[in-house]
Structures are given as C-alpha cells and as structure tokens.
Amino acid sequence: MMYVVFALPFVAALFAPFLARAFKHHAAWLLALAPAWNFWTLSQYLPEIANGERVTGGVQWIPAFSVNFSWFIDGLSLTFALLITGIGALIVLYAGGYLKGHPHQGRFFAFILMFMGAMQGLVLADSFLMLFVFWELTSITSFLLIGFDHTREASRRAALQALVVTGLGGLSLLAGLIVVWNITGVSEMSLLVLLAGDLVRESPFYLAAFVLVLGGAFTKSAQFPLHFWLPNAMEAPTPVSAYLHSATMVKAGVFLLMRLNPAFGETVAWETVLPLFGGATLLVGALLAVRQTDLKLMLAYTTVASLGLLVMLTGFGNEKAIEAAVLYLVAHSMFKGALFMVAGLIDHESGTRDVTKLGGLRGAMPITFAAALLAALSMGGLPPFFGFLAKEEIYLAVAKGDAWALTVTATAIAGNALMFAIAFAVALKPFLGPHVETPKHAHEGPLLLWAGPLTLALCGLAAALFSQAFHHFVSSPMASAVAGQTISVTISSVPHAGLALWLSLATVALGILLYLALASLRARMASLLAALGWGPDRGFDQAIAGLIRLSVAITRTVQNGRLEFYLTATLALIAVALLAPMLAFGEWPAMPAFPELRFYEWTIIAIAVAGLVAVVLAKNRLTAIVSLGIQGFAVALIFMLMGAPDLSFTQFMVETLSVVILALVMTRLRLSPSDHRGAGQVVIDGAIAAACGIGFGTYLLRVTQSPFDATLSEFFNTYSYVIAHGRNIVNVIIVDFRGVDTLGEIAVVMAAGLAILALIRVRPGVKWLAKTREETS
Amino acid sequence: MNTLIFRTVAPFLTSLMVLFSIFVLLRGHNEPGGGFIGGLIAASAFAIYGIACGVSPVRRALYFHPMGIAGFGLFIACVAGIMSIFVNVPFMTGLWVFPKVFGVELALSTPMLFDIGVYLVVVGAITSIALALEEREED
Numbered sequence: 001m002m003y004v005v006f007a008l009p010f011v012a013a014l015f016a017p018f019l020a021r022a023f024k025h026h027a028a029w030l031l032a033l034a035p036a037w038n039f040w041t042l043s044q045y046l047p048e049i050a051n052g053e054r055v056t057g058g059v060q061w062i063p064a065f066s067v068n069f070s071w072f073i074d075g076l077s078l079t080f081a082l083l084i085t086g087i088g089a090l091i092v093l094y095a096g097g098y099l100k101g102h103p104h105q106g107r108f109f110a111f112i113l114m115f116m117g118a119m120q121g122l123v124l125a126d127s128f129l130m131l132f133v134f135w136e137l138t139s140i141t142s143f144l145l146i147g148f149d150h151t152r153e154a155s156r157r158a159a160l161q162a163l164v165v166t167g168l169g170g171l172s173l174l175a176g177l178i179v180v181w182n183i184t185g186v187s188e189m190s191l192l193v194l195l196a197g198d199l200v201r202e203s204p205f206y207l208a209a210f211v212l213v214l215g216g217a218f219t220k221s222a223q224f225p226l227h228f229w230l231p232n233a234m235e236a237p238t239p240v241s242a243y244l245h246s247a248t249m250v251k252a253g254v255f256l257l258m259r260l261n262p263a264f265g266e267t268v269a270w271e272t273v274l275p276l277f278g279g280a281t282l283l284v285g286a287l288l289a290v291r292q293t294d295l296k297l298m299l300a301y302t303t304v305a306s307l308g309l310l311v312m313l314t315g316f317g318n319e320k321a322i323e324a325a326v327l328y329l330v331a332h333s334m335f336k337g338a339l340f341m342v343a344g345l346i347d348h349e350s351g352t353r354d355v356t357k358l359g360g361l362r363g364a365m366p367i368t369f370a371a372a373l374l375a376a377l378s379m380g381g382l383p384p385f386f387g388f389l390a391k392e393e394i395y396l397a398v399a400k401g402d403a404w405a406l407t408v409t410a411t412a413i414a415g416n417a418l419m420f421a422i423a424f425a426v427a428l429k430p431f432l433g434p435h436v437e438t439p440k441h442a443h444e445g446p447l448l449l450w451a452g453p454l455t456l457a458l459c460g461l462a463a464a465l466f467s468q469a470f471h472h473f474v475s476s477p478m479a480s481a482v483a484g485q486t487i488s489v490t491i492s493s494v495p496h497a498g499l500a501l502w503l504s505l506a507t508v509a510l511g512i513l514l515y516l517a518l519a520s521l522r523a524r525m526a527s528l529l530a531a532l533g534w535g536p537d538r539g540f541d542q543a544i545a546g547l548i549r550l551s552v553a554i555t556r557t558v559q560n561g562r563l564e565f566y567l568t569a570t571l572a573l574i575a576v577a578l579l580a581p582m583l584a585f586g587e588w589p590a591m592p593a594f595p596e597l598r599f600y601e602w603t604i605i606a607i608a609v610a611g612l613v614a615v616v617l618a619k620n621r622l623t624a625i626v627s628l629g630i631q632g633f634a635v636a637l638i639f640m641l642m643g644a645p646d647l648s649f650t651q652f653m654v655e656t657l658s659v660v661i662l663a664l665v666m667t668r669l670r671l672s673p674s675d676h677r678g679a680g681q682v683v684i685d686g687a688i689a690a691a692c693g694i695g696f697g698t699y700l701l702r703v704t705q706s707p708f709d710a711t712l713s714e715f716f717n718t719y720s721y722v723i724a725h726g727r728n729i730v731n732v733i734i735v736d737f738r739g740v741d742t743l744g745e746i747a748v749v750m751a752a753g754l755a756i757l758a759l760i761r762v763r764p765g766v767k768w769l770a771k772t773r774e775e776t777s
Numbered sequence: 778m779n780t781l782i783f784r785t786v787a788p789f790l791t792s793l794m795v796l797f798s799i800f801v802l803l804r805g806h807n808e809p810g811g812g813f814i815g816g817l818i819a820a821s822a823f824a825i826y827g828i829a830c831g832v833s834p835v836r837r838a839l840y841f842h843p844m845g846i847a848g849f850g851l852f853i854a855c856v857a858g859i860m861s862i863f864v865n866v867p868f869m870t871g872l873w874v875f876p877k878v879f880g881v882e883l884a885l886s887t888p889m890l891f892d893i894g895v896y897l898v899v900v901g902a903i904t905s906i907a908l909a910l911e912e913r914e915e916d
Contacts, residue, residue, distance in 0.1 A: 061868050069862065645809040649801075653817035657903065660824050664910040724871055725884060726806040734811060735888040735895070739869045742891070743854055746898040750847050753902030757844065760909040 002057060002071055005041055006124070008034050009088075009117030013110040020106030028096025028448060031109055035088035035116060042073075042081050046473045049078050052486060056126055056190050062740075072126035072190040075477025079326075080123035080255055082474075083333045087247045088116040090452035094341055095239040097448030098348060108148060112239065115141035119248050123255055126188045128177040135173060135216070138249050139166040145244060146236040155235035161540060162229045165219050169226075173216025173256070179209040180263075193262040193484060200263045210269055213260060221253025221307045224281040228537040231288075231300040238344025241296055242452075246303045246336040254310045254329065261314060261322070262484030274315020279411040281308025286418035290518065291525040295343035295353040295426055299336065302379075302419050306332050309415060313394065314482070316408065320397035323489050326479045328390035331378060331460060335387060338375035338456035339426055342368055345449050346430055351439030355425060360435030364442045367450045369431045374457035376427030378464075380420040380511065381504065384493035386464040391416060391507070393491050395500035413507050420511025425518055464493040571688050578695030582702065589701035601641060608634035620673040621666050629659040646730040787829030794822035802896050803889075812892035816899025823900075824907040832912045835904075843908065847901025854894030857887040 012034035019027040045055060058070025073081075095112060099105045118137035125131040140163070147159030181187050183203040184196035192200075200206060217223075222230040233245050244250070257274065264270055285305030292298040306328070313325035345368050347353040350361065362369045374385075381391035394416075398408045444450070463470045475489040495501055514521065529535070582588055597605075611631030618624035632655035639648035677685070716729050716737065726732040734742050798818035805811030823843075827835045839846070861870040873886040 059862055059865055061862070063867050646811070646814070649809055649814050650817065653814060653821060656821050657817060657824070657907075660821065660828070661907060661910065664907070668910055724888065725873060725886065726888070728805060728807050728809060728811070730809075731805045731811040731892070732888075734813065735806075735892045736871050739858065739888070739891060742895060743858060743869075746851055746854060746895055749898055749902045750851050753847060753905055754844065756906050757909055760906075 001041060002124075005038050006071075006117070006121060008038055009113045009120065013113035013117070016109035016113060017106030020109055025096045025100040025105065025448070027106070027109065028093050031113065032089045032092040032096075034113065035085045035092060038120065039082060039085035039089060042078060042085060045073055045078055049073065049075055049477045050473050052477070052480070054190065056188075058126065061127075066187045067129055068127045068188070069130060070126040070188060071124045072188070073124065074190075074481040075474075075479070076255070076258055076481035077123045079330065079474050079478045080251070081120055083330070084116060084120050084123065084248050087243060087333065087337050087456065088112075088120075090337075090455055091239050091243040091341075093448050094242070094344075094452040095237075097446050098239055098344055099237065100448075104148075108145075108237070108239075111141055111144045111148065112243065115145060115244060115249070119252070122252055126190050128181060128187050128189070131189065132170070132174050132177060135220075135252065136167070136170045138252060139163060139170055139220075142166070142233070142244055142249055145240040146233050148237055148240070149235070152235070158229070158232040158235040162233050164544070165226060165229045165540075169216045169219025169253075172212050172219075176209050176212030176214075176216060179205055179212060183209065189259060193259070193481075197263040197484070201267055206264075206267070207269060210264060210267075210273075213256065213264070214273065217253035217256045217311075218277065219253070220256075221250055221311065222281075222304050223253070223277050223308060223311060224284045224304075225536045225539075227281060227285065227304045228535065228540060230304055231297055232537065234294075234296045234300050238296065238340060238347065241300070242337050242340030242344065245300065246340050247333040250303065250307055251310075251329065251333070254307060254314065254325075257311060257314045258322075258325070258482045261482050265315075265484075266317060271315055271317040275312045275408055278308045278310070278312025278315060279408060281305065282312060282411060282415040283308075286415045286422070287525060288529075289422050290418060290514075290521050291529060293355050293522070295346065295355055295430070296340070298355070298422050298426060299339055299343060302422050303336060305415055305419060306336070309394075309412065312408065312411070313397065316398060318397060319479075319483055319487055320393065322483045323475070323479045323487060323491075324390060324393035324397045326475055326482060327386070327393050327489070327491070330463070330474065330478075331386040331390045334456045334460040334463070335375040335378040335423075338371055338453040338460070339379065339423070341449075341453035341456070342372040342375065343426065345445050345453065346442075348449065349440065349445050350430075350442040355429050358430035358436060358438065359433040360431070361442055362431040363435075365431070365444050367444055367454060371450060371453040371457045372427040372431065374461060375453065376423040378457070378460040379423035381416060381507065383495055384461070384464050386460045386467075388504075389464055389467060389491050389493060391504055392500050393489075395503040396491075396498075399499050399503060409503070413503060413510065416507045417510035417514055420507065421514035421518055424511075424515050467492045568685070568688065571692050575688060575691035575695050578699050579691065582698060587702060589698055589705050592701060592705075601638075604634050604637045604641070607631075608638070621671065621675070622663060622673070625659055625662045625666065628662075629655050632658075646728070784829050787826050791822045791826040794825070795819050798822065798896075798900075802892065805892060806884075806889065812895030813899055816896045817903065819896070819900045820903035820907065823904045824911070827908055827911045832908050835908060839904070843901045843905035845901070847898045847905070850894045850897025850899075850901060852894075853897065854891050857890035857894060860887050860890075 012031055016027070016031055019030055023030065048055065055073040056070060058068050061067045061069045092109065092112065095105075095108060099108055102108070115138060118134050118141055121134035122131060122138060125134055143159045143163040146162055147155055149155045150159075180192065180200060183205055184192060184199045186192050186196050200209065203209075219226050230245055230250060234241055236245070282305045285301050285303070285308055289298050289301030289305065292301060310325050310329055310332075313321045313328065343353055346358065346361070346365070349365060349368075350358065352358065378385035378387035381387045394412055395409070398405055398412055400406075400409075471489040471491075476487060479487040479489055608631050611627050611629075611634060614627035615624050615631065618627055632651065636648045636651035636655060639651055716733060720729045720732045721727055724732045724736045726736070795818075798815040801810035801818060802812055802815030803810075805815065823835055823839070826838075836842075841849075858869040860872060861868060864872065866872075871886055871888045873884065875882050875884055877883075
C-alpha cells in the first residue's frame with residue numbers, strides 16, 4: 001500500500017498533461033483524487049500512531065551499503081504527510097481555477113504533483129539517502145515551478161536563485177548525513193532517533209555534523225541571512241506560493257530539525273544557535289513584511305518570520321516549546337495556505353494585489369472575505385482559533401525568569417504583534433473601507449478558487465474547537481516524536497487566566513497599535529532600507545558575479561585553447577605518474593626472460609612495429625592515423641592468440657572506430673595535411689612519448705611480476721555459470737557481478753556523448769540559438 | 778570516399794553488420810561477445826553507411842535521434858536493475874525465467890535486458906558523435 005502512496009503523485013503527474021488537454025481545467029477534479037487518496041490512506045494510520053506506535057517498512061535496496069528503500073511513520077512524519085496531501089488536494093483544485101485557460105496548465109499540474117510526491121517522500125523517508133534524494137527533488141521541482149512563467153526575466157532569476165541556495169544546502173545536508181552515518185553506523189532515521197542519540201552527541205564530530213545539517217535546514221527554511229530567496233520565489237504562480245513557499249516545502253528544514261531533535265538536541269550548540277538564528281529571522285522577516293505593499297510579498301515575509309519562530313522554538317529546549325512549535329506549525333500551514341490563496345484570488349479577480357490600491361471588496365467577494373477573516377483570526381492568534389492555542393503554548397514555554405528566556409519572550413511578542421498587524425492588513429484592508437476602482441471589475445471567484453482557502457480556514461477553527469481529539473490524534477504524537485519521549489498536549493481554546501494570557505493580550509494590543517500605524521511604519525522601514533542599500537539579495541548577485549569572474553580567470557589561465565598544450569601537459573603528467581613511483585622507491589621490474597614465440601607470433605609483432613614506424617615517419621596525417629590503426633589491429637591479434645577473444649574483439653572495434661572518427665575529426669579541423677613542427681619541438685614531443693611508452697611498459701612488467709592474487713578469478717570462474725548462468729566470464733562480470741559499475745559507465749558514455757555533440761555544434765561566430773529559431777519557425 | 782563500389786556495397790554491409798552485432802549481443806553471455814562489442818559493431822555499421830551515402834539517409838533509417846536511443850538504453854538498463862525490487866531482492870540482482878516457446882527453452886533474464894541497454898547506449902552515443910562529425914558539409 002505504501003508503494004502506491006509513494007508512486008501515485010508521480011503517476012498522476014505523468015497523466016496530468018493528457019488529462020488537462022482532454023478536460024481543460026476540469027481535470028483538476030480528477031487529479032486532486034491522487035492526493036486525496038493518499039490523504040485517506042495515510043489517515044488510516046492515525047489511531048495506530050496515536051497509541052504511540054511507529055510504523056516502518058520497506059525493502060533492502062543495496063544491502064552491502066545498507067541502503068534501503070524504507071519509510072518511517074510516526075507522529076511527526078504522519079502529520080506532515082497529511083498536511084502535504086491534504087493541502088495538496090486543495091491546491092490542485094485551486095490551480096484548476098487559477099490557471100484556467102492557461103496554455104500550459106497540464107504542465108503545471110504535472111510539476112505540482114511531482115513536487116507533492118517529492119515532499120511526501122521526504123517526510124516519510126526512513127533511509128538517509130532516500131531523504132536526501134527527495135530533498136533535492138523538492139528543490140528541482142520548486143525550480144521548475146518558480147520558473148513556470150519562464151518568459152519573464154524576474155521569474156527565471158528567482159528560480160535560479162532558489163535552486164542555487166537550496167541546492168547548496170542540500171549538498172551540505174548530504175555531507176552532514178554521511179557524517180552522522182559514519183559516527184553511528186546507522187543509515188535510518190528510525191534507528192538514529194531511537195538508539196543513536198548519545199553516540200551523536202558525544203562524538204567529536206558532533207559540531208561538524210551539526211553545522212552541515214543546519215546548512216541544509218537553514219537554506220531550505222529560509223533562515224536569516226539566507227532568507228532572500230523565499231520572497232523572490234513569489235514570482236511563481238500563487239498556487240505554488242501557497243503550497244511550496246508557505247505550507248510545505250519551506251517547512252522541510254523545520255521538519256529536519258524536528259526529526260533530528262532527539263539525536264542532536266539538548267546540547268549547548270543546539271540550544272544557542274537555533275534560537276539565535278530563529279529569533280533573528282523572526283524579527284527581520286516581520287519587519288520586512290511591514291515594508292511591503294504587495295499582498296503576496298507581505299505574506300512571504302511573514303512566512304520567513306514564522307519559520308524563524310519555529311526554529312527558535314525547536315531549539316529552545318523544553319517540552320512546552322516543542323509542543324508550541326508543533327501547534328504553530330500546523331496552525332501556520334492552515335492559515336498561511338488559506339491567506340495566500342486569498343491573495344491570489346483577489347489578484348485574479350481584481351487585477352491587482354497592491355494593498356494600497358484595494359478596498360471595499362467585501363460586497364463583491366463575500367466568501368473570499370469570510371475565508372480571509374477566518375484565516376487572519378487564526379494568524380493573529382485570537383480565540384477560538386488554532387493559532388490562539390499555538391500562541392498560548394508559545395508563551396507558556398518561553399516565559400521564564402532568566403535573561404535568555406526574557407529575550408526570547410520579547411522577540412516572540414514583537415514578532416507575533418507584527419504578524420498580527422500584517423494578518424489583518426491582508427484580511428481587512430482589501431475588503432473594508434470605501435470601494436476603490438481596480439483594473440478588473442471584481443466579483444466572487446468560482447468554486448474551484450474559493451473552496452481551498454475556505455476549507456483550510458475552517459479547518460483552523462475546527463481543530464481548535466475539537467482540540468482534545470485533535471491533540472490525541474495529531475499534536476501529542478507529533479510532539480512526542482519531536483521530543484523523543486511521550487508528551488501529551490492539553491491546551492484548549494478556552495482562555496484561562498495566567499501569565500500566558502496576559503502576554504497574549506499584550507501582543508494583541510501591540511498588534512492593533514501597529515495595525516493602525518502601518519502606513520507610517522511602512523514609510524519608515526522603506527527609508528531605513530533605502531539608507532542601508534545593501535542586502536543579502538544584492539549579495540547573492542555579487543557572489544554569483546564573483547564566481548563567474550573567478551571561473552573566467554581560471555579558464556583563461558588553464559584553458560588556453562591550444563591542443564598541443566593540452567596534449568603535452570596530459571601526456572607529460574601521465575609519464576611522471578607512471579615513472580616517478582618506480583624511481584622513488586627503486587621498484588624497477590626485473591628484466592624478463594626472452595620469450596619463446598612461434599614464427600607467426602613474431603610476424604604479428606613485426607606488423608605492430610612496422611605500423612609504429614610508419615606513424616613516426618608518415619608524411620601526412622591521414623597516413624599516420626591509418627598506420628596507428630595497423631599497430632592497433634596487430635595488438636588485437638596478439639590478444640586473440642593469448643586467449644582473450646573478448647578483449648581482442650573489443651580492440652578491433654575500438655581501433656576501427658577510432659580510425660574513422662580521427663579521420664573525420666582531422667578533416668573537420670581543417671589542419672594542414674602535414675606536420676610543421678620544428679626540430680626542437682619534435683625532440684621534446686618524442687621524449688614525452690617515449691617516456692610514456694617506457695612508463696607503461698615497465699609498469700605493466702612490474703605489476704605482472706608481483707605475486708598474483710587469484711581469489712577473484714577463482715570466484716568468477718567458480719560461480720559464473722552456477723549463479724549467473726553464463727559461461728562467458730567477462731560478460732557475466734560486466735552485466736551481473738559488477739553491474740553497478742557498468743551502469744555508471746554507460747551513464748558516463750551517455751554524458752560524454754552529449755558533451756561531444758554539444759562541442760561539435762558550437763561554432764565560433766555562429767549564432768547557434770538564432771539559427772535554431774529560424775529552423776523551427 | 779564516394780566510389781560507386783563503396784556506395785553499392787554499403788547498404789548490404791551495414792545490414793549484415795547490424796545483424797551480426799545483434800548476434801554478438803545475444804550470444805554474449807556464454808560465448809565471446811556482449812552488449813559493448815555488439816554496440817561498437819553496430820555503431821561502425823552506421824558510420825560506414827553515413828560515409829558512403831550521406832548522413833540524412835542514416836538519420837532517416839534510424840528514425841529516432843541516436844541520443845534518444847542512447848537515453849532509452851540507459852533507461853532500460855536502470856529498469857533491469859530496478860526490477861529486482863518487485864521480488865524483494867537487492868538492487869540489480871539477476872532474475873531469470875526459462876519459458877518454453879515452441880518447445881525451445883529460452884533463457885530470459887534481467888542481465889540480458891541490462892546488456893541490451895548497454896548495447897543501445899553504445900550504439901546511440903557513438904553513432905551520434907560519428908554522424909555529427911560526418912555532417913560537416915551539409916551546413
């Protein structure tokens with residue numbers, strides 16, 4: 001069953017373009033069935049997980065390296081998977097309405113379903129490598145989605161930026177996971193968090209693993225100062241922003257931190273670095289959100305802030321903080337997804353999403369207004385919404401006496417108040433007040449568009465109203481999984497007097513003040529940012545430009561474009577590599593006994609030598625190439641006589657093809673037919689060639705003179721027919737015993753072929769792109 | 778190299794070589810041969826045909842872009858490896874079936890499928906390079 005869950009989004013993505021062509025935007029209803037089915041299947045695990053069980057499964061993939069295809073379902077991964085599939089279904093419907101009539105709607109569906117499959121795989125994966133593969137797959141699909149509108153410069157840049165930042169983070173994550181793998185010897189998350197936590201924490205490589213893993217998590221979850229790619233990613237169509245860049249993908253980093261908390265947590269580094277960066281991100285994100293007037297950008301920066309809050313709570317290091325992080329994560333996925341969809345809906349219906357140019361839409365778009373209001377109440381943290389529960393829990397967790405806790409509390413209050421103000425700026429400003437003329441005549445969107453935001457917003461209400469059941473099935477198992485011990489979440493939406501409530505009230509009061517002063521705050525932030533001038537976004541451009549300059553400089557020095565230089569360098573290095581070890585260690589081969597050969601064997605050797613002499617003496621290049629072929633054929637014959645038919649066969653074909661291809665290249669390069677090197681050059685080249693030849697000869701002699709370990713040959717001889725049903729040992733080795741090597745090799749052949757093809761196509765002075773355009777038109 | 782004899786013989790030579798390459802590919806598991814050598818033979822066959830009769834007839838005869846053939850080969854090789862997962866054995870474990878067709882026992886296996894993949898990759902990659910090099914006069 002789980003195999004189907006893993007495969008279904010990708011299968012649906014395969015059919016999406018055809019369905020979209022056949023049914024237009026109605027295909028959304030069909031395609032949404034895939035995530036909905038996954039949601040339903042996964043929700044069957046809820047009772048089991050609520051009882052504190054963990055479900056693992058899978059198959060061994062490469063047992064020799066303990067690489068498995070395996071999944072791990074506990075409270076954390078199940079909650080994430082349900083959010084991903086549930087919101088995924090709503091987003092597919094929403095995209096059906098949002099991109100109605102778009103020529104590439106099918107492609108869009110395919111991308112977003114692929115992303116869903118990757119994201120769901122990421123959270124359900126047990127094996128490290130599987131987690132990494134799905135992690136990178138989310139980066140790639142996110143690149144495709146951000147750059148969906150690929151004719152615009154801005155979206156291409158944003159897509160590339162997101163790919164570079166998150167891709168770098170992914171590599172860092174891979175390195176971190178490999179370090180953990182080496183420390184503990186386990187390659188599965190389920191084993192790591194259960195058994196190996198102490199091993200990780202006590203290892204001298206803890207800090208290295210910690211920094212590398214953070215590199216992955218912080219880039220993906222847009223922590224300051226790597227946050228800049230997320231607001232830029234708003235170039236994507238709104239369904240993407242709602243899904244990837246608020247509800248799911250950006251939470252992958254938080255997911256990783258939560259997943260690793262039982263293994264990495266409770267150390268000084270963890271409890272300092274996470275709150276520090278998280279808190280900074282919270283404040284920076286919330287302040288930058290104030291500056292924006294575009295609805296989507298305002299929401300994007302509050303997403304950055306929320307991610308900071310989550311990281312801060314995850315690293316704060318007590319049970320309540322983890323409960324708070326869990327609650328806030330779920331609440332945020334619901335209200336932020338809904339608000340993004342509302343922003344897209346307003347944009348779609350009115351033609352603008354600039355908050356200063358919107359107003360009085362409540363009459364025209366009542367359902368949208370309701371959804372926006374419900375979501376904003378949750379984001380603002382007012383009872384009886386789920387956001388309120390999360391905020392109470394945050395204050396219960398962080399309100400302690402010491403200076404560190406006070407700082408964190410103050411940060412949380414400031415961030416929450418700013419987000420409160422933004423939430424209502426998004427939800428109220430466009431709808432209240434006098435009617436403002438908009439580019440399009442606004443009216444309520446179709447069912448496909450408002451179904452998603454309204455459902456999500458209502459979920460935020462329902463989860464709070466039935467909080468005890470929700471905690472039993474979702475919050476408690478998830479918090480337990482994050483903390484690594486059983487936790488039961490009890491908070492309900494009934495306000496109860498205490499410090500937390502007072503802090504909540506203070507937040508709301510501050511939030512209202514900020515809301516009223518938003519316009520002047522915005523102006524101040526704008527002038528402050530203008531005064532600063534430089535930001536990480538500019539820094540990214542500078543870094544990329546620097547990288548290009550560096551590579552240009554290196555290429556200029558190393559790659560001077562002269563073939564003679566390349567060949568001289570390569571061959572001289574080969575000669576040194578072969579001869580130097582023998583020279584340094586005095587390991588010259590003993591002079592072999594003179595072999596007794598039959599006359600025909602002598603004849604063939606004579607042919608080889610004749611070919612060689614002909615190469616050296618050849619007057620023009622074509623003769624030289626053919627003579628080289630003669631020498632190669634003679635060597636192939638020797639292989640044949642010595643009982644290596646496969647080798648000889650291959651040698652024949654390789655020689656034939658190299659003569660043909662060399663001849664073709666020579667004619668193509670339009671070289672002068674003969675050689676014009678001066679005498680000095682000839683001597684140097686000859687010396688290098690002789691050194692190479694002598695090097696290879698003596699090296700082979702030396703190798704064959706060392707005692708031969710026949711274990712492998714015996715193994716292959718014994719088992720070739722018994723296990724692999726083949727009498728040709730060479731072939732059995734290639735396709736069976738060492739098949740993975742061959743798989744790698746043919747992939748290299750393919751890549752080399754592509755590269756050569758590209759090189760042949762490139763011609764100086766020819767505008768290649770312009771030419772292909774002419775051909776296609 | 779546009780001699781009449783060469784041009785007349787080339788199609789026959791090419792078809793014989795391709796046939797031979799498939800023979801070499803299929804016998805490879807027990808006798809000298811295999812996907813790599815077979816692929817090289819077929820690639821040289823197409824190169825010869827290209828030299829004799831020009832590149833566009835070869836491209837027409839191949840129908841697919843040679844790089845597409847190579848990509849398909851890589852895909853087949855991966856599929857041959859992945860098949861093992863459906864019978865719960867490690868990646869790339871050889872699977873064999875011996876069905877009887879018209880009373881003759883056939884040995885079909887994932888290593889054979891893999892070898893066919895190798896064959897296609899080699900044919901596709903080398904042919905596309907050779908053809909691209911031969912194409913020079915036409916542009």
